[in-house]
Amino acid sequence: MTGAATVAARVQDPELPLLTLADLGILRGVEEHDGRVVVTITPTYSGCPALRTIRDDLGSALQTAGYRDVEVRVALTPAWTTDWITPAGRDKLAAAGISPPGPVPRRASGPVPLTLDPVRPEVRCPHCGHPDTEQLSPFGATACRSLHRCPACREPFEHVKEI
Amino acid sequence: MPEEPGSAYDALTDHEDDARWAYGTGFTDPLAGVSSAVPGGADREALTTYCLMLGDDALIMSHRLQEWVTRAPEIEDELALANIALDLLGQARLLLGRAAEVEDAGRDEDSLAYGREAGEFRNVCLAEPADADFAHLMARLLAFATWRLALLDRLSASADPVLAAIAAKGVKEVTYHRDYAARWVVRLGDGTDLSHQRMQAAMTAVATQTGELFAVHPVEQAMAAAGFGVDPAQLRPEFATVWSQVLDAATLEAPADPAVGVGEGRDGRHTAALSGILDELQSVARSTPGGVW
Numbered sequence: 001m002t003g004a005a006t007v008a009a010r011v012q013d014p015e016l017p018l019l020t021l022a023d024l025g026i027l028r029g030v031e032e033h034d035g036r037v038v039v040t041i042t043p044t045y046s047g048c049p050a051l052r053t054i055r056d057d058l059g060s061a062l063q064t065a066g067y068r069d070v071e072v073r074v075a076l077t078p079a080w081t082t083d084w085i086t087p088a089g090r091d092k093l094a095a096a097g098i099s100p101p102g103p104v105p106r107r108a109s110g111p112v113p114l115t116l117d118p119v120r121p122e123v124r125c126p127h128c129g130h131p132d133t134e135q136l137s138p139f140g141a142t143a144c145r146s147l148h149r150c151p152a153c154r155e156p157f158e159h160v161k162e163i
Numbered sequence: 164m165p166e167e168p169g170s171a172y173d174a175l176t177d178h179e180d181d182a183r184w185a186y187g188t189g190f191t192d193p194l195a196g197v198s199s200a201v202p203g204g205a206d207r208e209a210l211t212t213y214c215l216m217l218g219d220d221a222l223i224m225s226h227r228l229q230e231w232v233t234r235a236p237e238i239e240d241e242l243a244l245a246n247i248a249l250d251l252l253g254q255a256r257l258l259l260g261r262a263a264e265v266e267d268a269g270r271d272e273d274s275l276a277y278g279r280e281a282g283e284f285r286n287v288c289l290a291e292p293a294d295a296d297f298a299h300l301m302a303r304l305l306a307f308a309t310w311r312l313a314l315l316d317r318l319s320a321s322a323d324p325v326l327a328a329i330a331a332k333g334v335k336e337v338t339y340h341r342d343y344a345a346r347w348v349v350r351l352g353d354g355t356d357l358s359h360q361r362m363q364a365a366m367t368a369v370a371t372q373t374g375e376l377f378a379v380h381p382v383e384q385a386m387a388a389a390g391f392g393v394d395p396a397q398l399r400p401e402f403a404t405v406w407s408q409v410l411d412a413a414t415l416e417a418p419a420d421p422a423v424g425v426g427e428g429r430d431g432r433h434t435a436a437l438s439g440i441l442d443e444l445q446s447v448a449r450s451t452p453g454g455v456w
Contacts, residue, residue: 046332047253051193074197076257076328079335111401112312112334115342116349116412137239138339139246147239163335 004037005030007065014053015142018096021054025084028075036069037062042080045143045163082144082162099126099133099148099159123159125150133157193253193272194260194325201265202323206385210323211266212285213386215275216429217314218258219286222276224307225251226440227290228300236297243343247304250336257329264325277448281437288428289372291436298358298365301347306369308341309405310376313398322390345409352413359414366410367418374424376402383429396423 008030009022021027021041029040039058043051055072062070082101085093090100102122107113123133130152137147138161146161201207228248235241259272270278289307294300315337318330351362377399386392403420410417427433447454 043253043332045250045253045336046257046329047249047251049249055195072195074193074195076197076325076332079328079332081335111404112316112338112341114345114405114408116345116409137243138343139239139243141242143246143249143336147242161339163339 003065004032004039004062004067007061007067008037008039008058011054011057011061014050014057016093016098018092019085019089021058023086023089023092025082025086025089026054026080035067036071037067038071038073040073040075042075044080047143080163082160085160093160094126097126097157098145099123099157101160101162104162123148125153125155126157127155128153135159193256194264197325197328199264199325202391204389205265205323205391206389207265207267209382209385209389210391211262212382213392214258214262214265214326216285216380216382217318218255218262218275219284220290220307220311221251221258222255222444223284223286223290223437223440225249225255226444227293228304230293231297231300247340247343250333250340254329254333254336261325261329273448277445281433281441282431284428284433284437284441285431286428286433286437287375287426288434288437289369289376291428291434291440292372293436293439295368296361296365297347298351298361299368301344301351302362302365302369303372304340305344305348305409306373306376306402306406308337308344309402310373310398312337312341313401314393314395317393317397321392326391341405345405348409348415349413352410352415362413363415366415370418371421373402374421375426375428377423378426378429380426380429383426399423 008027009020011021013019013021013024013026016024024044026041026044027039028042029038031038039062041051041054041058051074058072059070081104083104085101093100122131123135124131125133125148128150130150133148133150135146135148136156140147140158144160144163145158147156148159149156201210225248228244228251231244232241232248235244255276256272259275263271263275289303292299292303294303312334315330315333319327319334321327321330348362348366351358352366353359354362377395379394379396383392383395387394407417
């Protein structure tokens with residue numbers, strides 16, 4: 001990794017500051033040519049309000065590190081998936097009491113299937129480790145998290161939902 | 164920054180950027196850094212209108228959903244409705260931004276959202292009504308999300324790479340919206356006598372408003388033929404399959420299939436409800452043109 005890539009990879013996500021942009025998988029590329037740095041990021045969700053802050057944070061981190069000429073580009077494709085959250089990122093989420101996402105189910109060809117029963121993917125309680133928890137709502141405090149409850153320790157917790 | 168005695172607030176303003184005062188509001192260009200090239204041979208006027216159609220659908224539906232925040236039955240649903248509204252607002256911004264790029268006439272997402280009259284909006288009328296109750300909202304969201312998911316899924320193969328990318332991202336989001344609405348329809352339909360009765364009334368009422376979704380506007384026809392857009396008539400079988408799957412699980416009776424209507428909203432002919440939405444949506448921008456904070 002080049003110097004600029006190391007600096008960019010360490011910038012924190014503003015909504016989940018326990019994760020870096022690299023942990024979250026939204027840092028798609030850092031190129032350095034003759035002192036000019038081009039960073040490519042991708043939004044988690046279309047309405048992600050953090051994107052501007054992420055751009056600003058990347059710009060100021062790189063400028064502080066001595067890179068004067070920085071451009072931050074947004075790539076919409078391929079669309080972000082929780083599969084890009086790194087193993088280190090998953091460990092940090094679990095350590096913070098947020099259940100990390102499972103693998104995104106592979107979609108068969110044809111129409112997107114309707115899921116009428118609230119899915120019970122194996123969301124393990126991040127507090128006590130109980131394997132079978134209950135989803136309270138597929139939407140949480142931010143678009144990327146769902147709300148769950150553990151029947152064993154009775155604690156509520158958040159889960160980064162598969163997308 | 165100079166330290167002056169008595170200016171205790173200076174530290175708070177030692178920042179040229181307002182982002183920390185209004186988190187998220189300073190985000191001015193959702194397409195920044197995305198290639199703005201328009202594929203050669205594209206009919207720019209038709210492609211602009213097509214982007215407006217899909218963007219306006221999302222913008223107006225998002226506004227109606229936002230009105231439910233603080234009025235939903237449970238706090239989990241407040242969060243769900245706000246998140247769904249935010250996803251649609253994000254899609255609207257990308258699509259209006261793309262419309263402005265393709266049009267290349269000096270307008271931007273803000274002037275398109277805040278500067279147009281009702282007759283210039285191209286959204287389907289299904290996005291407009293104020294919901295009589297939560298059952299109506301869920302029936303309408305189910306219809307809207309089912310139709311939009313089928314549309315975006317096909318649009319992800321668009322010959323316009325920007326539309327294709329916006330659509331592919333939207334598919335993931337709207338999948339959650341449709342599941343959410345469908346589960347509520349089942350919960351209420353297969354619930355108490357009263358909830359069943361009200362959910363049935365809502366599905367019957369909303370079904371009459373879905374004919375317009377499958378009407379083919381000349382712009383949609385041209386864009387589908389050119390490989391940029393989707394022919395809405397093709398969405399009907401998928402819509403019907405999902406709709407009956409939900410009705411069965413909800414023990415509700417299937418309302419009569421509506422005739423394919425004329426695409427009035429796509430032509431700028433709207434219900435009176437849209438004026439009310441725009442009065443609120445555009446009030447600040449109209450009273451303070453070009454204002455920033």
